[in-house]
Amino acid sequence: MTNITPTKRGFTIVETLVAVTILMIAVVGPLTIVNQALRAAKDANNQMIASNLAQETMELVKNQKDQNTTAGVTWLNGISSPATPCTQTDPKSNLASLACDMQFGTSPDSYQYITCGGSGLNNCQLFKTTTGNTSTSYTHAGPPYVQTPFTRYYYLNPVTGDPTMLYQVLVRVVVSWSSGSGYTNQVQLQDFMTSAPQ
Amino acid sequence: MIVSLAIFTVVAVVAAAALLRIVSDNSKAQSLQSAINNVSYVLDAISREMRTGTNFQCTVGASNPSFSSDRKSLNPPSQSCAMAVPSQNTVVAFLSSQVDPAVPSCRLIYVYRFNAPTSPTSGNATVTKAQQSTCGQSLSDLDYFPVFDVGNLTNFTQLYDFRVSVHTTTAGYSWAVFRLWGSAGERIQDSSLFDVETAVSQRIHD
Numbered sequence A: 001m002t003n004i005t006p007t008k009r010g011f012t013i014v015e016t017l018v019a020v021t022i023l024m025i026a027v028v029g030p031l032t033i034v035n036q037a038l039r040a041a042k043d044a045n046n047q048m049i050a051s052n053l054a055q056e057t058m059e060l061v062k063n064q065k066d067q068n069t070t071a072g073v074t075w076l077n078g079i080s081s082p083a084t085p086c087t088q089t090d091p092k093s094n095l096a097s098l099a100c101d102m103q104f105g106t107s108p109d110s111y112q113y114i115t116c117g118g119s120g121l122n123n124c125q126l127f128k129t130t131t132g133n134t135s136t137s138y139t140h141a142g143p144p145y146v147q148t149p150f151t152r153y154y155y156l157n158p159v160t161g162d163p164t165m166l167y168q169v170l171v172r173v174v175v176s177w178s179s180g181s182g183y184t185n186q187v188q189l190q191d192f193m194t195s196a197p198q
Numbered sequence B: 001m002i003v004s005l006a007i008f009t010v011v012a013v014v015a016a017a018a019l020l021r022i023v024s025d026n027s028k029a030q031s032l033q034s035a036i037n038n039v040s041y042v043l044d045a046i047s048r049e050m051r052t053g054t055n056f057q058c059t060v061g062a063s064n065p066s067f068s069s070d071r072k073s074l075n076p077p078s079q080s081c082a083m084a085v086p087s088q089n090t091v092v093a094f095l096s097s098q099v100d101p102a103v104p105s106c107r108l109i110y111v112y113r114f115n116a117p118t119s120p121t122s123g124n125a126t127v128t129k130a131q132q133s134t135c136g137q138s139l140s141d142l143d144y145f146p147v148f149d150v151g152n153l154t155n156f157t158q159l160y161d162f163r164v165s166v167h168t169t170t171a172g173y174s175w176a177v178f179r180l181w182g183s184a185g186e187r188i189q190d191s192s193l194f195d196v197e198t199a200v201s202q203r204i205h206d
Helices: A013-071 B002-051
Strands: A100-104 A111-115 A125-128 A146-158 A168-178 A184-194 B054-061 B089-100 B103-115 B126-131 B145-149 B156-168 B174-184 B192-201
Touching: A013 A100, A013 A111, A013 A146, A013 A168, A013 A184, A013 B002, A013 B174, A013 B192, A100 A146, B002 B089, B002 B145, B002 B174, B002 B192, B054 B156, B089 B156, B103 B156, B126 B156
Parallel strands: none
Antiparallel strands: A100 A111, A125 A146, A146 A168, A168 A184, B054 B089, B089 B103, B103 B126, B126 B145, B156 B174, B174 B192
C-alpha cells in the first residue's frame, strides 16, 4: 500500500527574496526619479525668486545710471566709486571681495548702494522683514530679520578697451542660494551698460 | 510559506505606498512648476510695459482709487505711491509705448489695478488692466480685464499678496517695486510658499 501525499508547495524563501528584489528595483527606480523631479521643482521655485531678486538689482543699477545721465553727473555715481569700488577684473571669478548691492530704505521710496562683499554687511546675505501676513521685503540688514537662503551682490567688470570704465561696463548680478542637499545654486544676470541712454 | 507570504505582503504594501507617493509628488512638482511659470510670465509682461512707459501716476485707496483717463491727468510730475497695506488697492496708470495709429503722436494710456484679497485668510489678490485702444478713449470699470487671477488657476492654493509701489526720481524717471506672496500647489498639504520681490525701472527715451 502506497501512502500518497498531495504536493502543496508554497513560495520558498529564495523565491520570495527574488520577487522582493525585483519589486524593490521596480519601485525604487521611479521613486528616485520622481524625487529628483520634485527637488527640481523646488529649485525652480528658488530660481524664480533668485531671478527676480537679480532683476531688481539690475533695474536699480540702470535707474541710477539713467538718473546720472539726466543730471549730467558721473555716470557711475551711486553705483561705484573710488572709495568703494564695486569692481572685479576677473569676470569668471565668483569672489565677491568688492561686491555691492542696491538696498532699499525702510520703505522702497529710495535706494542706495552698499558694499557687502568680503566680510561686509552680513556677507551679502539677504534677510526678510516680517510684517504680518504680507509679502516681505528683502534686506541685507541682519537679525532680528529672518535669514533667507539667498545672497545677492553685483560687481562691475571693465570692458576690453575701456579699463577705467569711462563709457561702458559689464554689470554682473549674482544671487546664490544653498539647497537642502548641500550644494549651492546660482543665478547670474549680466548686461552691458553704456554711459549713453539705453 | 507563511514567513514568505508575510515578507512579500510587507514589501507589496511598501511598494504600493511608494507608487502612490510617486503619483502625488509628480502632481505636486508639475503644479509647482506651472505656478512658477505663471508668476514669471505675468511679472515679465507687466515689467515690459512699464519699462517703456512714462508719466506714471500711482494711487492707493481702500476701494478702487478713481482714475481719470484724461491724458492731461498723466502730465508730469509723476505721482509716486508707497507700498499699500494689505487691505488697500493700488492703481498705476502710465503712457505706454503704443500709439494710436490714427494719431501717431498720441501714446495710449495703460492702467493696472492691483486688488487686495477680500480676506487675508481666503480670497486672492488680483491684477486687472484697462488700456485705451484710441486716443482720448474714456476708460470705465467695464474696460478692466483680468491679468492675473489665480482663482481661475488650479495650480495656486492662494495668492495672499500682489502689491506695487511706484517711485519717481527728481529727474522724473520712475521705478516700481513688486511684491508677491502666495502658495503654489493644488492642495494645501502639497503647497509651497513663494515670496517674490522685484523691481522695474523706466528707461530713458531718446
